[in-house]
Each structure stands twice: as structure tokens, then as C-alpha cells.
Amino acid sequence: xxxxxxxxxxxxxxxxxxxxxxxxxxxxxxxxxxxxxxxxxxxxxxxxxxxxxxxxxxxxxxxxxxxxxxxxxxxxxxxxxxxxxxxxxxxxxxxxxxxxxxxxxxxxxxxxxxxxxxxxxxxxxxxx
Numbered sequence: 001x002x003x004x005x006x007x008x009x010x011x012x013x014x015x016x017x018x019x020x021x022x023x024x025x026x027x028x029x030x031x032x033x034x035x036x037x038x039x040x041x042x043x044x045x046x047x048x049x050x051x052x053x054x055x056x057x058x059x060x061x062x063x064x065x066x067x068x069x070x071x072x073x074x075x076x077x078x079x080x081x082x083x084x085x086x087x088x089x090x091x092x093x094x095x096x097x098x099x100x101x102x103x104x105x106x107x108x109x110x111x112x113x114x115x116x117x118x119x120x121x122x123x124x125x126x127x128x
Contacts, residue, residue, distance in 0.1 A: 003121035012067035014114040015080055018107055019060030025053035037100035059083055077118050084108040 025032045029040040032049045040046045059080050066076035091097055091105050 001120060001124050003117050003124065005121075007117045008073070008121050009067040011114040011117040012063050012073065012076065015111045016060045016063030016067065018111040018114070019056050019063060019080060019083075021056075021107075022053050023057040023060065026050050026057070036104075037098070055083075073118055074122060077115050077122070081112060081115055081119075084111045088112075 022035055025035050028050070029046050032038070032040050032046065032053075036049070040049065062072065062076045063080055066072040085108075088105055088108050091101055097105075
């Protein structure tokens with residue numbers, strides 16, 4: 001199956017944007033509160049969540065670059081897929097989460113679906 005290059009790139013851009021959205025959390029507790037609907041009651045939690053925002057920036061940036069540099073696609077899909085999939089699995093294992101986490105789970109599912117064209121294109125090219 002041949003997947004159009006623009007579809008692969010578009011999926012990577014969409015997944016990149018999804019991963020870049022939480023980067024505003026680096027700006028502080030008010031932004032984190034608006035992102036996750038949580039009260040940030042300790043500086044330790046704020047530090048962890050702000051660092052999480054930085055990591056999302058790295059993953060999102062990698063996806064955006066990979067959209068235009070095919071040589072980076074495998075690593076970008078692997079890193080982003082592992083990040084989004086692990087969040088979904090952890091949320092499901094812990095359970096009992098609220099609407100803010102439910103929204104993140106849904107967005108991560110969309111992000112994974114956005115990676116599918118790149119995964120299918122890679123599978124098709126390696127089976128030849």
C-alpha cells in the first residue's frame with residue numbers, strides 16, 4: 001500500500017502540534033492549572049509538570065522536523081508513540097481519573113492515529 005508523502009507529513013505535523021500544546025505549562029502554575037484542571041499545591045509538583053512540558057516540546061519539535069526530514073521519521077514515531085501510548089496505559093491502569101485526564105487520553109489517541117500513516121508507510125517500504 002502506498003501512502004502519500006503529504007499524508008505522512010500531515011500526520012506528523014498534527015502529532016507534533018498535539019505534543020507542543022502543553023509547552024505553555026513551562027510558564028508556570030497558572031498555565032499548568034489551565035492545562036490540566038489541577039491545583040498545583042506544591043513546588044515539587046510544579047517542577048515535575050513544568051519539566052513534563054519541556055519534554056513535550058522536545059517530542060513535538062522532533063515530530064515537526066521529521067515531517068520534513070524523512071530520515072528522522074522512525075525515531076520520531078517511536079518516541080512520540082511510546083510517550084502517548086504510555087500515558088494512555090498508565091491512565092487506564094490507575095483508573096478513576098477526572099475529565100482533564102480523560103481529555104488528555106482522547107488527545108493522545110488522536111495523536112497516535114495521526115502517526116498511523118507514517119507507520120503504514122514505513123511497514124510498506126520495509127516489506128518490499
